[in-house]
Amino acid sequence: DTAVSQTPKYLVTQMGNDKSIKCEQNLGHDTMYWYKQDSKKFLKIMFSYNNKELIINETVPNRFSPKSPDKAHLNLHINSLELGDSAVYFCASTKGGIADTQYFGPGTRLTVL
């Protein structure tokens, strides 16, 4: 069974649209994250949730809104998509806090046209 799964794997959409990416982990971990990896492979943390509560909220546009319905799920909703949002978005989870081993999902490649 996949430990951290994301859907969809690929997402192609027009500027201005709203889209969501879903993430689920079946590891029983308490903390989940969203990362953005740009075209140069630079990986940057966006958000972190611990047991459904937001604990890290890096400087990202407020068009990005994470939602955690339960501790096994962390979804990312993006409003009014822009060209610069094109990237690969990774979900990850850790058993405890950020110092623990990160378990990454397979990524969602978002292309904004």
Add this chain to the structure above:
Amino acid sequence: SQQGEEDPQALSIQEGENATMNCSYKTSINNLQWYRQNSGRGLVHLILIRSNEREKHSGRLRVTLDTSKKSSSLLITASRAADTASYFCAKETSGSRLTFGEGTQLTVNP
């Protein structure tokens, strides 16, 4: 910024050779982790080394940490074509921040 600097950016070697990748950082860290990313995949954890440790091994992997020089290295011995991937270091600092470097793209030629 704690963005790590990794070098080299790209490394191409022959199977059987050793590969060494380096990671430097600017401020104090609590621990440092190395991850591998195969093309089109998520990152996979390799080794975590704490600030009070100097060296760790896992199979063909050896990680060193020199806190006086604020640097770490990842050595892959007897490389295989399947080791071809991007390798990232991630620094955990006080304030619960984890910062990834820009990665080293390793190509192992059969």
